[in-house]
Amino acid sequence: MVVSDARAGSEFRVLRVTLGKEVGKRLADMGFTEGAEGQVVRSGFRLGGAFRGPFQVRIRGYDILLRRSEAAGIEIEVGS
Amino acid sequence: MSFDARGAVPVRPLRIALAGNPNAGKTSLFNALTGAHRKVGNYPGVTVEKREGSRFRNGREYVFIDLPGIYSLTAYSIDEVVARDFLLDERPDLIIDVLDSTNLERNLYLCLQFQELGIPVVGALNMSDEAEAKGITVDEKALSALLGLTMAKTVGTKGSGIEGLLDLVDRAVAGWVKASGPALPRSIRYGDEIEARIEPIEAAIAADPLFAARFPPRWMAVKLIEKDADARERLSGHRDAAGVEALAASAVAWIEKHYARDAEIVVSERRYGYIRGAAREAISRFGKPDFSLTEAIDAIIMNRFLALPIFAAILWGVFQLTFKLGAYPMGWLESAFAWLGGAATSALPAGILRSLVVEGIIGGVGSVFSFVPLIVILFFLLSVLEDVGYMSRAAFATDRLLHSFGLHGQSVFPLMLGFGCSVPAIMAARTLKSPRDRIATILAIPFMSCGAKLPVYVLLSAAFFPKNPGAVVMLVYAIGVSLSLASAWVLSKTALRGDPTPFVMELPPYRAPTLSGLLWHVGEKTQSYVKKAGTVILASAILVWAITSFPVYRPAPGLADSGTRAEAAMEQSFAGRIGKFIEPAFKPLGFDWKIGVATVTGFTAKEVIVSTLGVLYKVRGGEGAGSSGLRAALAADPVFSPLVAFVLMLFTLIIPPCFAALATIRAELGWKWLGFSVAFMLILGWGLGVAVYQVGSLLALAAPLAAGGAA
Numbered sequence: 071m072v073v074s075d076a077r078a079g080s081e082f083r084v085l086r087v088t089l090g091k092e093v094g095k096r097l098a099d100m101g102f103t104e105g106a107e108g109q110v111v112r113s114g115f116r117l118g119g120a121f122r123g124p125f126q127v128r129i130r131g132y133d134i135l136l137r138r139s140e141a142a143g144i145e146i147e148v149g150s
Numbered sequence: 151m152s153f154d155a156r157g158a159v160p161v162r163p164l165r166i167a168l169a170g171n172p173n174a175g176k177t178s179l180f181n182a183l184t185g186a187h188r189k190v191g192n193y194p195g196v197t198v199e200k201r202e203g204s205r206f207r208n209g210r211e212y213v214f215i216d217l218p219g220i221y222s223l224t225a226y227s228i229d230e231v232v233a234r235d236f237l238l239d240e241r242p243d244l245i246i247d248v249l250d251s252t253n254l255e256r257n258l259y260l261c262l263q264f265q266e267l268g269i270p271v272v273g274a275l276n277m278s279d280e281a282e283a284k285g286i287t288v289d290e291k292a293l294s295a296l297l298g299l300t301m302a303k304t305v306g307t308k309g310s311g312i313e314g315l316l317d318l319v320d321r322a323v324a325g326w327v328k329a330s331g332p333a334l335p336r337s338i339r340y341g342d343e344i345e346a347r348i349e350p351i352e353a354a355i356a357a358d359p360l361f362a363a364r365f366p367p368r369w370m371a372v373k374l375i376e377k378d379a380d381a382r383e384r385l386s387g388h389r390d391a392a393g394v395e396a397l398a399a400s401a402v403a404w405i406e407k408h409y410a411r412d413a414e415i416v417v418s419e420r421r422y423g424y425i426r427g428a429a430r431e432a433i434s435r436f437g438k439p440d441f442s443l444t445e446a447i448d449a450i451i452m453n454r455f456l457a458l459p460i461f462a463a464i465l466w467g468v469f470q471l472t473f474k475l476g477a478y479p480m481g482w483l484e485s486a487f488a489w490l491g492g493a494a495t496s497a498l499p500a501g502i503l504r505s506l507v508v509e510g511i512i513g514g515v516g517s518v519f520s521f522v523p524l525i526v527i528l529f530f531l532l533s534v535l536e537d538v539g540y541m542s543r544a545a546f547a548t549d550r551l552l553h554s555f556g557l558h559g560q561s562v563f564p565l566m567l568g569f570g571c572s573v574p575a576i577m578a579a580r581t582l583k584s585p586r587d588r589i590a591t592i593l594a595i596p597f598m599s600c601g602a603k604l605p606v607y608v609l610l611s612a613a614f615f616p617k618n619p620g621a622v623v624m625l626v627y628a629i630g631v632s633l634s635l636a637s638a639w640v641l642s643k644t645a646l647r648g649d650p651t652p653f654v655m656e657l658p659p660y661r662a663p664t665l666s667g668l669l670w671h672v673g674e675k676t677q678s679y680v681k682k683a684g685t686v687i688l689a690s691a692i693l694v695w696a697i698t699s700f701p702v703y704r705p706a707p708g709l710a711d712s713g714t715r716a717e718a719a720m721e722q723s724f725a726g727r728i729g730k731f732i733e734p735a736f737k738p739l740g741f742d743w744k745i746g747v748a749t750v751t752g753f754t755a756k757e758v759i760v761s762t763l764g765v766l767y768k769v770r771g772g773e774g775a776g777s778s779g780l781r782a783a784l785a786a787d788p789v790f791s792p793l794v795a796f797v798l799m800l801f802t803l804i805i806p807p808c809f810a811a812l813a814t815i816r817a818e819l820g821w822k823w824l825g826f827s828v829a830f831m832l833i834l835g836w837g838l839g840v841a842v843y844q845v846g847s848l849l850a851l852a853a854p855l856a857a858g859g860a861a
């Protein structure tokens with residue numbers, strides 16, 4: 071599963087970031103590394119599949135905003 | 151130069167870099183450390199502001215340099231490049247890492263990278279009050295011991311903990327000098343296997359002592375493993391660059407094979423793992439701060455349906471408040487300048503000097519200064535929104551919309567500042583990481599009607615749309631916003647085409663702003679506007695006065711009527727001749743030579759259009775937009791009609807804003823983009839103006855006011 075598929079409120083554990091190069095490194099710098107625990111706090115405005123606002127994700131004790139394209143590149147496992 | 155306690159041996163001032171994550175409280179701490187002793191400049195080559203301040207303590211001078219807020223020492227954004235170049239090239243004596251105690255996990259990530267630079271680091275555990283309130287306790291002694299750097303708790307907004315912090319600074323510097331060398335600073339170990347690969351690279355780098363003196367081998371080696379492009383570039387100065395690079399490449403290959411992921415990711419993982427280990431022992435409630443208050447507010451502010459309407463409402467409220475509150479001080483300033491003009495008129499003998507002082511200087515500069523209150527209030531309100539933490543919510547609300555026009559959620563703050571003054575707005579765009587977003591935002595900013603364009607709108611809409619002046623002004627503002635979005639869209643489809651850039655942005659918790667912090671922000675942003683009024687506009691006011699006053703007109707004996715005489719004098723002046731010369735270009739817009747001259751002088755700054763019209767129509771004290779004299783004179787001129795007035799507003803909105811803004815665009819983006827931007831604005835302004843005038847004329851809207859106003 072990836073972050074953009076997770077429902078608002080779901081808690082997760084990062085498996086890996088599949089985005090390459092700068093964005094992947096940036097997300098790792100910001101705390102998205104294997105095993106990091108987080109939560110999808112909310113996803114933004116949504117109008118159909120494509121028109122969708124950013125996601126608010128809690129990671130390592132702070133909140134970050136990500137666009138769908140980045141959120142889709144973070145593989146997670148959702149706790150039950 | 152300062153002296154020690156005995157006053158004998160001069161002690162070199164300590165140069166200390168203040169660094170840390172954005173929102174960690176760096177600015178507050180900098181202000182607390184330096185008090186009033188500071189100066190603001192720029193880092194070479196870029197317009198990232200460089201603040202320097204100093205403090206004397208126990209006979210020693212401490213010079214603090216405020217680095218831009220960053221998350222990592224990669225070369226991802228301009229801010230990071232600036233911070234990193236400063237640390238590498240200028241080698242400060244010490245780094246104070248400002249850490250947000252409520253969010254240490256991520257804040258310490260940067261700290262580990264500072265430790266690798268071979269410069270002593272002292273940690274300021276800032277926001278310690280907030281951490282305590284949230285139930286996070288930090289055992290700074292234990293954390294210091296675990297991480298190998300000293301730390302002190304501080305509260306930037308109250309200035310507490312400063313002395314303790316400076317004690318640690320003294321000790322760190324003294325200890326450093328004694329140990330003299332990079333042996334002392336402990337820095338993170340990446341695990342035996344990786345260390346076994348880093349060490350040979352380090353050794354190979356150190357084999358060139360000249361190079362190693364400039365770039366710490368440890369830092370260089372780690373950055374090469376992280377495949378840092380900038381570090382690789384610097385490596386070319388090494389005696390055996392190829393050898394080092396080959397070593398690094400094989401290390402990277404080994405790590406990627408062994409761990410089955412990118413080497414730079416492995417490095418990040420190790421850092422976070424190291425922080426976890428250290429912090430688990432020294433920090434309680436680590437990684438689980440209390441979000442309840444922020445969460446409750448965000449449930450409404452960031453609600454997926456309400457976020458955008460709330461943003462629009464806040465923006466509208468900011469405008470209402472700005473204009474309602476601003477009207478009073480604006481009136482006072484206008485009367486003050488009118489009084490000054492009157493005083494100068496009676497004090498000086500009639501003649502050229504009086505004309506220069508009263509009409510040129512007081513009139514021209516006065517018309518600009520009257521708008522300072524508006525700008526100050528607007529910037530104050532926007533700074534409140536920024537300091538409270540609303541701006542990242544606004545980015546959340548608007549990103550989807552702005553993104554479809556080729557902009558970015560983070561463009562929203564620069565664009566809003568553009569309503570005040572383009573200069574700080576263009577500079578604020580540097581927070582955008584990707585050059586493409588930054589260029590698109592900067593080129594869109596001039597279409598946001600700045601404070602200087604307002605007097606033109608106010609004057610013209612009051613004169614020609616007396617029934618509903620406010621609605622017309624709002625319409626022009628709305629056209630400006632639409633044009634700025636449209637131009638960004640066109641650019642993103644043409645000159646700035648490319649992959650969408652990432653949107654990765656911290657969402658800080660809400661914080662109560664402090665008055666001193668707000669005033670500091672407002673002061674910084676207003677400064678550029680006032681500086682413009684004092685220099686560019688003063689110069690252009692004198693220039694406008696000169697070209698309208700010379701050559702001195704000698705009336706033919708027959709002309710007795712003073713009105714005709716003034717008109718004739720104007721036509722004879724340089725301004726008149728220039729106006730006549732360029733008139734053909736303005737004809738299709740419905741402008742005569744007077745309007746032409748006004749818009750040409752308006753290139754220096756848009757407020758000048760009003761003052762030039764005042765001079766051209768020879769209205770006494772007619773510089774203020776509120777003056778009824780100029781309004782009546784314009785309304786009486788048959789050249790003008792509501793249509794021409796509207797076209798003039800449109801033209802003013804679109805053509806290049808002012809010299810100061812153009813100079814800022816050049817500083818930020820270079821000549822090429824400046825040329826592009828100017829050409830774009832001129833062509834669009836002229837084309838759209840002609841289109842509106844011609845179509846409007848066809849629809850017979852060009853009737854003079856007597857008929858058109860009554861309709």
Ligand SMILES: Nc1nc2c(ncn2[C@@H]2O[C@H](COP(=O)(O)OP(=O)(O)O)[C@@H](O)[C@H]2O)c(=O)[nH]1
Nearest residue numbers: 172173174175176177178277280305306307661
């Ligand atoms: N409670 C608390 N708030 C602080 C402290 N230091 C700064 N702030 C607030 O945190 C916000 C960000 O501070 P600022 O100095 O602008 O951070 P910068 O982005 O790192 O320069 C502002 O609203 C400050 O008033 C502190 O020690 N305690």
